[in-house]
Amino acid sequence: MRSRASFYVLVTLLVLIGAGFTVYRHISLGVPWLPGEQRLVWSIEAKIDFHSQDAAVRASFATPSTQPGFKRLSERTASPGFGLAFVEEPNGRRAEWSIRQASGLQVLYYQVDMLVDPSTFKHTQATPPPLRLVTLSGPQAPAANELLSRAQARSADAYTLARELITEFNRQEQLAQLLSHSQKRIVWLVDLLNQAEVPAREVHMLNLEDGRRRQPLVSYLQVFSGENYQLFNVDTGEQGQTANQLVWEQLSAPLLDLAGGDHARVNFSMLKQDVPVTRMLQDKTFQDRGLLDFSIHSLPLEDQTLFKGILLIPVGVLIVVILRLFIGIRTSGTFMPVLIAIAFIQTSLLTGLVGFLLIVGLGLVIRSYLSRHNLLLVARVSAVIVSVIIIIAIFSLLAYHLGLTEGLKITFFPMIILSWTIERTSILWEEDGPREVFTQVGGSLAVAVLAYLVMNNALVKHLTFNFLGLQFIFMALILVCGTYKGYRLTELYRFRPLSPAQH
Amino acid sequence: MVWSWLSKLAPLQLGAYRNLGQRGMLGMNERNNRYIAEYNPRYLYPLVDNKLSTKKLALEYGINVPALIGTIENQHDAVNLLDIVKNQTGFCIKPAKGSGGKGIVVIVKQQHGQFYKANGQVFGADDLERHISNILAGLFSLAGKSDLVVIEDLVTVDPCLQAFTYEGVPDLRVILFRGFPVMCMMRLSCRASGGKANLHQGAVGVGIDMASGRAIGAIQDGAPISVHPDTLQPLNTLLVPRWAEMLELACGCYDMTGLGYLGVDLVLDKNHGPLLLELNARPGLSIQMANNAGLVPRLRQVAKLTKTDRYSPAERADYSRQQFGDPRPWLLQ
Known part of the structure; x- marks a missing residue:
């Protein structure tokens, strides 16, 4: 009685810890409760082709990074003969291909999977670029200054200034025409905004449309107000980023920096995919969350599959506890049914049942012969073990030669446990x-089948493995x-x- | 799946559960959780789980037991069996750590190197040696641990019980709680049980009135019966001889072991009187069916007693005879 209170404290603590970890995994990592849940992943392929003039080639290509709305999953490249490295540079993370000598048409492929993560669209923050003040001179200076002052007069802050500036460019067609002779509209916009002490830069966006090929990048104007930013379409003045716009490069660096080649072209094609969350969790980017994570996914793949089975055992054990304490089913060997159920998972139910009855039945026949001889117990059980193995081997061979590949699965049975069951x-x-x-035996099999049905349930498998x-x-x-x-x-x-009366 | 099946049965079951509770039946979970776990300290188990230590302990406390003929502890000593039993007509081979009557072989007669069981089955010396080697290897012991063989003198059935048994010796099972007898049953072997007195093997269980030692009901395989299936003796004529003496002997076993929830198996030998056969720290629950009464009310009554250490075994037996007498007539009349 004295330990009653501490016992319930322990139980409550276990439930709280368990529920805490489980809910944490669901909320922080987005591991879904149901196994079938899928996420949207954009598979984007950049095809870079250029001509090289029989020389050493170095191609540096901007790559997209995790950003509001999108999480970068895996990257792949195809570039026969080229050396490849991903380097972090001041102007972003870039893929660098290099080769000692190449001639003729060269094609490089870069493929990236971006996970759509709609919940993060609203958080648009980044470090603003330093202001770059240019002294306007020459014939365009008055025109540019006029546009800027008109826009400034009608604006209140950084974002409205940018919008009004673009409106001015559209309204004053002749001035815009004049300015576009020396540099592109977006460059003017960045310069003029800087002039007004508003940090801004050009970013390269990709409009995502399912199944599109040969898509170019589009320039957008990124305007900062403190740490926050907004994106503007330079032609329409439209503000904001839609869900289908991916920022490919945002540090105003060149998309492709090529040495030793010319006539370079970059094309993008993309594909929208529904990927099961469970498969995505395998991806490296979902790991390395520290100790609190407690994810099996951080183990090597081989150990993961091992754990998949191990983590199901408590479910089976719980079933045995319930069936014995609440129902009162008698089994031979307390937890033998759980081991049989695990074997059933490997073999499938029907094959497993047939295999179990075959092995135990034949084992009993052999055992009854052995019992006629005066054998010591350990030797007798050992003999049964060897018989079980021989039975399994013969059945596997027979099944294989008869073309019944199902029969091969008989090897998944726990042989030592079966031998003791026979004894x-x-x-x-x-x-x-x-x-x-x-x-x-009937009780054991019933419990094993029930444990199998529960343990083999996709939801149970998903939950035990992920939480x-x-x-x-x-x-x-x-x-x-x-x-x-x-x-x-x-x-x-x-x-x-x-x-x-019964009698 | 199971749950939907269970919930369908639920209304029916709740009533049935309540019914069992009202009849005071002790369930397996409650026995294990409330009584065995709380009143039987683990370190005392070896005393009762090993028949040899029980025997030695009983001798220390002056409780009569069947005479020990010999023990066999090693495989290579198995051949000594013939030596050990050469002066015995009948004897009994038991695994020291066996449970539920498993592994017990009773030899009533040996002649020309042949050993006769009570049912006339003949064993050769090599059959017995194989059995002994099985016992030593731990085939019958509780956790498969290596075991030793106890060979003891054959119990001769008292003539007044002879009519109630087929082949085996009838024994008296007494459940003691904190040293007080709370329920008794006579176990009669029959053809179906192969001469054994274990209820799950098909023996007859006869409920015994605590006050008088008179039979009050009987079951076999969970169903009520009124005559012994083999001897056809009406079971309501059963009256345990030397009842007070038997009950007092049982009570003494509490002081010997200190186990609060204890099953005591006694036999009445024609020559030696009441003997302690074995003790059980996890006695079964079928005794309630033989008595058609639940253990729980009696256990609760005893649990409320204070200063129980002031009672002598005889006083505890008296207490139970007065408190737990069952005035019901033979249940089937």
């Missing part, structure tokens, strides 16, 4: 008769089950009232 069953048969054998916190909750559930003092379902029958 115990055989003793049970001798001592308590076949009825008890059928009760216990380690659930293990704490299983633990708490099992502890609580352990305090149950009520009747078992089978006891309703066992202790049913006796009526003399």
Whole structure:
């Protein structure tokens, strides 16, 4: 009684920790509750082609990074013969191809997967570029100054100034015409905004449309107000970024910096894909979140598959606890059904059941022969183990030669456990008769099938694998089950009232 | 899937659960959680889980047990069996750590190197040696641990119980709670149980009135019966001989082990009187069916007693005879 309070504190603590980790994984990493959930991923391919003049080639290409609205997943490149490196430079992260000698038409491919993450569209913040003041001179200076002063008169802040400036460019067609002789409109816009002490720069955007090929990048004007920014269409003055616009390059660096080649062209093609979240979690970018993460995904792939099975065991164990304490089913070997259920997961149910009955049945026949000889227990069980292995080998061979590949899966059974099951069953048969054998073996199989059905459920698999916190909750559930003092379902029958009339 | 099935049955079940509770039936979970876990300290288990230590302890406390003929501890000693039993007509081979009557072989007669079981089945020496080697390897022990073989003297059935048994020896199972007998049952072997007195193997369980030692009801395989299936003796004529003495002997086993929830198995030997056969720290629940009464009210009553250490075994037996007498007539009449 003295430990009652501390026990419930422990259980509550386990539930809280488990629920905490689970909800944390769901909210912070966006791991969905349901296995089938999918996310939108844009697969974008940049094709770079150029002619090289039989010389050493160095091509530096801007790559997009994680940004509001999009998270960069994996990148791939195809460029036979070229050396490749991703380098972080002051003007962004760039892919650098290099080759000692190349001649003729060269084609480089860069492919990136961008995950659509709509929740982050609103957070548009970046470090503003330094102001670059240019002294306007020459014949265009008065025109430019006039545009700027008109816009300034009608504006209140950085964003309205940018919008009004673009409106002025559209309205004063002749002035705009005059200015465009010396440099592009966007360059003028950046210069004039800087003149008005508003940080601004040119960014390269890609309009995402499913299945489009040969798309160019589009220049947009990025205007800062403190840390916040807004994007402007330089032709229409339209403000803001739509969900389908990806910033490819935002540091006003050249998209492609090519040495040793000419006639360079860059084309983009893109594809929209629905990717299951579970597959996306495998991606490296979802890992490295520190210790709090507790994700199986940070393990090597091979260990992950191992853990997939291991993390299901508590589910099976919980089922055994429930069936034994609340229902009262008798099994041969407390947790043997869980191991059989795990084997069923590997083999599929029907193959597993047939395999189990074959192995145990034949094992019992062999065991009954062995029992006629005066063998020591350890030797006898060992002999049964070897027989089980021989049975499995023969069945696998037979199945293979008969073209039944399903039969090969029989090797997934836990052989030592099966051998002990055979030994115990055989003793049970001798001592308590076949009825008890059928009760216990039947009970074990029923529990195994039930455990299999639950453990093989896609939702259960998804939840146990992705939410380690659930293990704490299983633990708490099992502890609580352990305090149950009520009747078992089978006891309703066992202790049913006796009526003399029955006799 | 299971849950929907369960919820369909729920209304029916709630009533059934309540019914069991009203009848005071002790369920397996409650026995394990409330009584065994709280009243039986783990470190005392070896005393009762090993028949040899039980026997030694009983001798220390002056409680009579069947005479020990010998023990076998190693595989290579198995051949000594013939030596050990050469002066015995009948004897009994038991695994020291066995449970539920598993692994017990009773030899009533040996002749020309042949060993006869009570049912006339004949064993050769090599059959017995194989059995002994199985016991030593731990086949019958609780956790498969290596075991030792206890060979003890055969119990001769008291003549007044002879009519109630087929082949085996009837034994008296007493459940003691904090040293007070709370329920009793006589276990009668029959053909279906293969001469064994374990209810799950098909033996007959006869509920016994605590006050008088008289039979009040009987079950076999969970169903009520009124005559012994083999001897056809009416079971309501069963009256445990030397009842007070038997009950007092059972009470003494509490002081010997200190286990609060204890099953005591006693036999009545023709020559030696009441003997302690074995103790059980996890006694079964079928005794409630034989008595058609639940253990819970009696356990609760005993749990409320204070200063129980002032009672002597005889006083505890008296207390139970007065408190737990069952005035019901034979249940099936």
